[in-house]
Amino acid sequence: MTLNRLRDAIIPLLVFLLTLGVWEAIVDYKNIPPYILPAPSTIAAKLVEDRALLFSSLLVTLGVTLKALVIATISAVALALLLAQSKWLERALLPFAIILQVTPIIAIAPLLLIYLSPGTAVLVCAFLVAFFPILSNTALGLASVDHGLQDVFDLYHATGWQKFLYLRLPSALPQFLAGLRIGGGLALIGAIVAELAAGASGQGTGLAFRIVEAGFRLDIPRMFAALALISLSGLAIYGALAWLSHLLLHNWHESARERGA
Amino acid sequence: MIDAPLISLQEVSKTYANGVAVLKGLDLAVNAGETLTLLGPSGCGKSTALRLIAGLIAPTSGDIVWSNPTLRKNLGVVFQEPTLLPWASVFDNVYLPLRLTGEKREKAEPRIRHALARVGLSDFAAALPRELSGGMKMRCAIARALVTEPAVILMDEPFAALDEVTRFQLNDDLLALKLELRATIIFVTHSVYESAYLSTRIIVMSKVRGAIIDEIIIDPALTRNAEFRHTDHFAEICRRASLALRHATDENIGTTP
Numbered sequence: 473m474t475l476n477r478l479r480d481a482i483i484p485l486l487v488f489l490l491t492l493g494v495w496e497a498i499v500d501y502k503n504i505p506p507y508i509l510p511a512p513s514t515i516a517a518k519l520v521e522d523r524a525l526l527f528s529s530l531l532v533t534l535g536v537t538l539k540a541l542v543i544a545t546i547s548a549v550a551l552a553l554l555l556a557q558s559k560w561l562e563r564a565l566l567p568f569a570i571i572l573q574v575t576p577i578i579a580i581a582p583l584l585l586i587y588l589s590p591g592t593a594v595l596v597c598a599f600l601v602a603f604f605p606i607l608s609n610t611a612l613g614l615a616s617v618d619h620g621l622q623d624v625f626d627l628y629h630a631t632g633w634q635k636f637l638y639l640r641l642p643s644a645l646p647q648f649l650a651g652l653r654i655g656g657g658l659a660l661i662g663a664i665v666a667e668l669a670a671g672a673s674g675q676g677t678g679l680a681f682r683i684v685e686a687g688f689r690l691d692i693p694r695m696f697a698a699l700a701l702i703s704l705s706g707l708a709i710y711g712a713l714a715w716l717s718h719l720l721l722h723n724w725h726e727s728a729r730e731r732g733a
Numbered sequence: 734m735i736d737a738p739l740i741s742l743q744e745v746s747k748t749y750a751n752g753v754a755v756l757k758g759l760d761l762a763v764n765a766g767e768t769l770t771l772l773g774p775s776g777c778g779k780s781t782a783l784r785l786i787a788g789l790i791a792p793t794s795g796d797i798v799w800s801n802p803t804l805r806k807n808l809g810v811v812f813q814e815p816t817l818l819p820w821a822s823v824f825d826n827v828y829l830p831l832r833l834t835g836e837k838r839e840k841a842e843p844r845i846r847h848a849l850a851r852v853g854l855s856d857f858a859a860a861l862p863r864e865l866s867g868g869m870k871m872r873c874a875i876a877r878a879l880v881t882e883p884a885v886i887l888m889d890e891p892f893a894a895l896d897e898v899t900r901f902q903l904n905d906d907l908l909a910l911k912l913e914l915r916a917t918i919i920f921v922t923h924s925v926y927e928s929a930y931l932s933t934r935i936i937v938m939s940k941v942r943g944a945i946i947d948e949i950i951i952d953p954a955l956t957r958n959a960e961f962r963h964t965d966h967f968a969e970i971c972r973r974a975s976l977a978l979r980h981a982t983d984e985n986i987g988t989t990p
Contacts, residue, residue: 620816623789624877627810628833638832642820724820724861 540598597666609651613644773938809878
């Protein structure tokens with residue numbers, strides 16, 4: 473099992489390193505200038521050189537992403553619980569949530585910037601895109617309780633609160649965590665899109681602004697360096713949420729268990 | 734002999750919301766202490782009758798009368814599937830009925846341990862359902878049904894999904910539990926052999942009218958063990974139940990367009 477896990481980790485890493493090697497070789501062989509396509513070594517050097525600027529921007533973007541994810545999680549779970557209580561509430565409120573989901577965030581961001589400060593607008597954008605997957609998955613989980621188990625709870629005259637606490641909440645946990653994994657990635661995308669639209673400047677600006685700024689200066693290596701940090705942030709968020717999901721589900725839910733375990 | 738039946742189904746009909754009428758005017762009396770088996774082809778309404786007795790669904794018309802209504806509040810039910818909480822241990826699954834009555838875990842523990850011992854799961858209290866075999870999951874469901882010491886136990890084809898060996902074993906375990914608990918058992922099955930082995934009375938139901946085609950009384954004093962399965966008496970019960978079941982099925986075929 474350990475060997476399999478090692479193999480699973482090493483294979484994609486080798487492919488990634490091989491891709492970087494081919495990229496480096498092509499840039500070197502074709503003598504492509506850095507303002508067209510920087511080599512991975514140039515990007516790495518830029519990352520080190522501009523670390524103070526880039527990492528402070530990274531903290532800003534990550535801060536907004538995490539704040540939006542926490543707010544989206546709390547509000548989406550609260551709304552899902554509310555929707556689960558009544559079909560009428562679901563009919564009344566769900567269309568609004570769907571409208572927010574299907575409207576591209578890039579189209580909403582400029583409007584938000586009119587009414588809100590740039591920082592708040594970025595936070596709201598990240599919140600909006602993270603909110604719906606958590607809401608829909610949690611609502612689905614709360615509605616997908618095993619009928620046989622419901623019969624058991626009915627048979628023993630469980631109260632509404634007991635059914636909720638001992639049956640519906642744990643039943644909904646796998647779907648909620650799946651929604652959280654999607655929402656985590658989308659919160660970062662929402663924050664980046666809003667930062668691009670906001671075009672905020674000066675202290676406290678995020679990585680997306682650094683990309684725009686570097687583009688204006690034709691500092692392509694810095695653009696790639698900022699992009700690499702965004703990708704790594706996305707991977708870290710996904711990895712952390714996947715780990716949380718594994719921690720909570722691996723004992724009992726098929727989605728988090730290895731075959732034969 | 735007890736005069737009034739423990740449970741009386743009087744002219745009970747059930748039509749589901751989709752318009753399917755499963756039972757029409759079923760009359761059935763369940764006596765205290767018996768093991769009554771409802772035998773019939775699929776769709777004859779035997780599981781519906783059990784769910785009506787359990788109070789999980791309401792009849793469209795007719796009455797279900799309990800001679801002692803307090804017994805109705807403490808039923809043990811075992812479904813076709815084990816219906817265990819997958820995230821909870823065997824111990825916590827058995828604790829569930831007591832937990833729902835507000836009983837503290839520490840206070841309930843001796844009863845849970847006793848229920849687990851009764852079904853041979855004492856060593857698996859900490860296991861999760863996924864770690865158990867099909868037969869062990871069903872034992873856990875039986876322990877959950879027994880933990881409240883019910884006077885009436887309802888079983889809806891509980892062993893249908895199990896292999897023959899496990900099924901025979903659980904049949905014997907159920908008979909042993911019945912002797913110990915002296916509970917009334919209403920058992921639903923489509924297995925002639927299972928009904929003949931477990932029951933003190935078999936009711937064969939027809940699909941067409943949800944009506945009773947035959948009633949087979951079996952001496953409760955008979956010793957039920959592996960040898961019983963090879964006796965002429967067992968064969969005779971099976972023959973009669975099979976004929977009644979065939980009659981019920983032929984009726985169904987006869988009315989199929």
